[in-house]
Amino acid sequence: MAETDDKQSSGTNELYLNAAIGFLSVLLLVLAISLFTRIIYPRIFNERSETQAKLISNIIQIEVLNGCGVPGIANAYTGLLRSNGFDVVETGNFESFDLQETIVISRSGVMDNAYRVANALGISEENVIRESSPDFYLDVSVVIGHDYEKLNTD
Secondary structure, rough: HHHHHHHHHHHHHHHHHHHHHHHHHHHHHHHHHHHHHHHHOOOOOOOOOOOOHOOOOOEEEEEEEEOOOOHHHHHHHHHHHHOOOOOEEEEEEOOOOOOOOOOEEEOOOOOHHHHHHHHOOOHHHHEEEEEEOOOOOOOOEEOOOOHHHHOOOO
C-alpha cells in the first residue's frame, strides 16, 4: 500500500514538474518573439526636430488657458484662433485667475510663432515670453487675462 502511495505521489510531482516546464517554455517563447519584434520594429520616439526645422509644418499648435476666471473664455478664443489658421490642441484653466494682461508663452523656443499669435490677437510684444521645455509638444500657450475685451475678435 505504501508503494502505491509513493507511485501516486511521484506521479503528481511529475505532473506539476511537467506543467511548470510547459509554462516556462511558453514564457520563453513569448519573450523570444518579443525580443525579435523589438529588434525588427524599434520604438519611435516623438521628439521635436531642432536640426531640420524647415520640415516642421507651418501650423502653430496652441493651448489656450483661462487666466481671468470668466467661464468659457478659453473656448471663445479657441474658435477665434482656429478661424485664423492656428491649431488649438488644448484648452483649460491657468494656475490662477488673477492675470491682468493676456500673455503669450513660446513653448518651443521659436519666438516668431509666439509673435504671430500675439499679432493675431492684438497683444503687445512685451507680453510675449519664452518658456521652452522639452516636455511641451506644442508651440505656444495663450493665457487670457482680464484685458480680454481689448483683444482682437476678428
